[in-house]
Amino acid sequence: MSELHPVIRPRRLRQSQAMRRLTAETRLHPAELILPLFVREGATEPVPIASMPGVSQHSLDSLRRVAAEAAEAGVGGLMLFGVPETRDAVGSGATDPDGILNVATRVLAAEVGDALVVQTDLCLDEFTDHGHCGVLDARGHVDNDATLVRYRDMAVAQAEAGSQLLGLSGMMDGQVAAVRDALDASGHTDVVILAYAAKYASGFYGPFREAVDSQLSGDRRAYQQDPANRREGLREARLDLEEGADILMVKPALSYLDVLSDVAAISDVPVWAYQVSGEYAMVEAAAANGWIDRDRIIEETLIGARRAGADAIMTYWATEVAGWLR
Template identity: 95%
Template sequence: MRRLTAETRLHPAELILPLFVREGATEPVPIGSMPGVSQHSLDSLKRVVNDAAEAGVGGLMLFGVPETRDAVGSAATDPDGILNVATRVLADEVGDALVVQTDLCLDEFTDHGHCGVLDDRGHVDNDATLLRYRDMAVAQADAGSQLLGLSGMMDGQVAAVREALDDAGHTDVVILAYAAKYASGFYGPFREAVDSQLSGDRRAYQQDPANRREGLREARLDLEEGADILMVKPALSYLDVLSDVAAISDVPVWAYQVSGEYAMVEAAAANGWIDRNRIIEETLVGAKRAGADAIMTYWATEVAGWLR
């Protein structure tokens, strides 16, 4: 009876698996703060993505971890940079089975760890960063990415990237706008996952956790610029914002169950304090109930297996 009358259901195709690929790695490198998650070599990446495709996962979001970084994130636009090389591998391996997605942000590639290039005062230069994002977008689309995740939170990024893609003939590449991305403490383990060089914080361009209406305003701006999908991030502590955005959006709305959410559940489960599988499902159902059409989660392949 509960199954028959359930108001909210999960499906494997609504789950997206974030993945990390590390330049120079010959085998998976475990991430200490995220038990069960690794930085992958190109070979281990192939195995993981085939498992995800077999489980029916809807998409893969790829993050690159380069060996060398500089002030402008040159490796991000290098066709032979790790993210673009790995994207070609994914497109060849599983591009017909699920959506190959790439993170479009400079933070993994800069030696200062910020999501954009810096001016002579050490502040992120929004407009100069948009020029880098345009080049990144074309490089990622050329490599075979079907969906670009614009996670940098620069003003005007959606319009700039859409124009660059269209000018390059990539009119069918989808733009996922991280519309409401908050300056959250839940990103801690992710910094380890991408070997972030950040000193300080990103509160100058990510949103204040205290502000709900601001998230809605940011979402409307991205819709006006032509976003194909909107993202709310993190998920667990921003379900009100997720619900608000879903109520006004005429495009799909996604949520990102971020590294800190994953780490807390795994740590509590390892201590025997919670029922791990039950909590995982409950958090995913909560995001779906709040309005998420799809969810990025490090448990995507595992949960897809349960659902199937």
Template identity: 75%
Template sequence: MTTGSFGSFPVVRPRRLRGTPAMRRLVAQTRLDPAQLVLPLFVRDDIVEPQPLQSMPGVVQHTFDSVKAAVTEAAELGLGGVMLFGVPADSAKDGFGTAATDPDGVLNAATRVVAAEVGDALVVQTDLCLDEFTDHGHCGVLAADGSVDNDATLERYRDMALEQARAGSQLLGLSGMMDGQVAAVRAALDSDGFDDVAVLAYSAKYASAFYGPFREAVGSTLRGDRKTYQLDPANRREGLREAVLDVEEGADIVMVKPALSYLDLVADVAATVPVPVWAYQVSGEYAMIEAAAAHGWIDRERAILESITSIRRAGADAVLTYWAVEVARGLKGAA
């Protein structure tokens, strides 16, 4: 076995490939491109100007007008797509999330606006979940005992899928973590002539503390927790099992969420499934870096790039991140 040295001098010197910015750029094993980034956007229907989010500096709830400018910029920067979340007024929420299947509800209306604006330049994506639309804040319909009724929820998801497809969504993000949701939605789409609409399964979505700021972003009214349907953070093999099941049910893309605390899952899934694997850099990940940078504790720009690069390095083909526009600007400027 060679030691890689001659006498007291090393022969193998990995530092040769780190000596200059040009050399480091040339031999980089993981690269970022704007097309690998997806921008989550929140659209609210009872505001007249964008509303900043206190827990997510730089992120806003958009109006129907302001979201046009946001998606136009995203298209000009070459982002891969935008993921739309609807934020209805509290008065529009009920136990069944009726507003989610209202053709004129906030998410479906916003989807039509965005699809008309940039549908040829970006992949217009929509969150398919009931939590923003229910008064109890859960991702499904509740049974009499207060638990989430899996199969009754699947019927609501089927109806939501059809309305979102009719509104112009090209990729439905199934984030509710109900058993059988991919098969149910795929069947509904195909039977109604939407066989060209793709399905993104949030397959390994964990019951995470890192979703906290997102609750503000969507005006969540959650009572209790989601531990009976989202994954236990302690479980690794279960996340891979969910991804494999979703692919078998017809998912076109699978997701791991959150990203940074679950890079082992990203790697596991990427090594196993034949479809693209995405990861969601969630609100808490964003807020932690922004807060630490605001205190001067870390280099903000380096931390942002390092975090997204690590997600790509683990195997994610694309990353949902609230920094998508900022990072794309930097990449365009560096090109």
């Protein structure tokens, strides 16, 4: 073999679209996509979220429509976030059967519960007047164990409303074990627990704060993970597995593909990634300025998360991308 005539030619497998499609190592499928949805108490029509072009806070009527569209597109699930009109220190609306999240859960369970997995965010931050993910103590710090009591009650309320999967996103120590115990004790043994095992204190959550009308002052660094720490993500994942998590989540996706790969390598349950609001907003903003090929970048970011080990991805583009794939 001379240098000019190599025998081994990897380019053979890249020569056409058909060949690339045939030999692709990683693929996307609509069932691997989960659509986050925001429902706003008192809304009579969708309320656009300025920092997330194309995403809105929904009324119950518009929620039904977008859920039906997602089901028709073959999306695997919907993750529901509630935006209440009133808040208090302990997030009472989270456990109120007539609170917006529980009402909307009943609506979605009836509307699309047979077509896809209806999921709910189990965290207090949308419902507290201080915007933290838990109950505060006398010093103004999040009280881990008092928060677990609220999570237990919230889990039962969501399960009774028809949620098939609870997304434990609060990053409290022991939250998986506490919620599993509460669900089993109340007869909801079939409800799935998605543990946000490696959730980082990220700057990528900015637009989400607008989406849920967050009341947060300060930050969540005392309970969400330090972006500098990789091994800690594995430690959290192992603890959640020991406590009975059915699925593990790594959040955000784009900046934590190494952690996602690590967790996928040690997990014997499915591992998901959340393509968060900031990731969405950056792509949409760059595309609006003509700086990138929007559709190509969307697909590339999703493939990247799948390639790193995500079995499914939570993304605001879920329905749109599912349409492309079908």
